[in-house]
Amino acid sequence: MTPVPLHGIASRGDLPLPFSFVVVGAALALAVSFVVLLSTWRTPRLTELEGRDASALQRVVDAPAVRLAAAVAVLLLYAWVGLALAAGRDRLTNPVFGFVYVWMWVGLVPLSLVGGRIWRATNPLRTLHRGLTRLARTDPDVGLATLPARIGVWPAAVGLFGFAWLELVQPDRTTLGVLRVWALAWLVLGVVGAVAFGSRWIAAADPFEAYASTVAAASPWVRVDGGLRAVNPLRALATWDPPPGSVAVVSVLLGSTAFDSFGNTTWWIQTVQDSDLPGTIWGTVGLLAVIAVVALTFTAAAWWLGRAAARGPLGSGAGRAADYPRRMVASVVPIVVGYVVAHYVTLLVVEGQRTAIALSDPLGRGWNVLGTADLGVSAALFNYPGAVALVQLLAIVGGHVVGIVVAHELAVRVLPESAAVSGQLPMLAVMVFYTCSGLVLLFSP
């Protein structure tokens, strides 16, 4: 037998979260939620960004030479992976699979959390588009038409659903033929759209940039009047103004991660395999259903809060209730991050190494271009399931705590005294529901 992984990007997964962890996590989430709701601040406290001046760092990261070098380096990396996609061998040792499903899809979360808007600054679609406009001597910010502001990140939400479907439902997702079609669609839609609408299109439509920008809202790096500052991430979140379509983006992110776990439950596997309907249909409907549950519960809870806010101190200045789901998105971003860390931390660590090794040999010819080919994959993490479970618990509960604090802050800004508790109770219940669901799914019944 040749020692080649049979199929699927990772043949080894996390053990179920011990049930005691589920109980402790759920109890903690519930307790913290009510403490925050009932016995903390009643007036806004996180309205100012404050934080520390980071102009020294800004001089480095904003230097044109640094920007150009970073953008070109990332573009070269994508070109290198593109070579593997176009001309490599159709097996799992091809680095493109790990690059797309692990480095990009999972890696962008820690990258954006720690590095802020670094994805946007080095997005290869932007680099390509800038290069094209330089050749054509046009302004990259101006396209042939103007994209209406209300489009927000809606196209990216559709794109994120497309990627989630590719990752979780698409048959043969780890074959070159399938991935070539998707990669080409991403490249063409991104660059052609940017030519049509200017670089604003990439923020609106590139699923990876929209995902990265959403996570970056929870990073400490914020620009205030053009100046870079390191702030408390709670303040960064609580002052973030999410673009239209952000509810769809976070619903797809949370829903698809939850569906990934849900798809591993014995009940789901049996239902799909014992049915005469194709698994693709089950997968599509199931994925859509979980995303819809997230979107509907969150929208309803935020709308309720908005209705109470209309009676609050701001009066009509509190805005329409229908706008509240978007305005409350920051409170669910930490939960998304917690979910992703809990579900994919071992995947990122273990398969991420495999990808780094495979990148030395994009065409499967025994090359060692980057000097990584002879490194071994350390899967030692799997030998400490207790430690992994603890990280998962901390990620889920930590995401919940940050989310609850942000939701509470956003709520007390607008709610009247009479509805200080009742106005945000549904939002709190929804967030506890997401957190407990995440824990139960990790228990993997």
Next chain:
Amino acid sequence: MTWTTRGLAVSAVLAALLTAGCGGADQETAPAPTSPAASSVAPTPTATATASPTPGSPPVSSPAPEEPTPSSDDVRLEVTLADGKVSPSGEKVDVRQGQRVVITALSDVDEEIHAHNAGDGYTLGVKAGKLSRGQFVAEDKGRFEVELHESGDVIAILNVR
């Protein structure tokens, strides 16, 4: 219509085989198994995965010389594939690190069973109508899928602790 009948027929054969296997001493009369390896199988009465030793089915007295002695400590996975439906289906099975997993399989089509186990994985070829038997040792901790190669269906998920 026809495939339903075929499925029923296969199920009957499966039932007959499994019942015959349970008799232990009556194994020579089992209709389909032809290889010595297959006839030394002593499946448990139900076609489900059992992580614990099964008191009802003691090891066969005279196994083929090249077969390692079945141990009561083994995890047994009895797989049937009939009419495109696999059993067990997506079942969670608890395995101790280092424990042996013994797979017996009966199918109405040629298939391959893949057990992922960290490194290279384990493959058991299955011929239509013949009882196949294989085994591997769960060397690494973690969650591993045992699946059918052609259909991609998940037979079981091994939680190796």
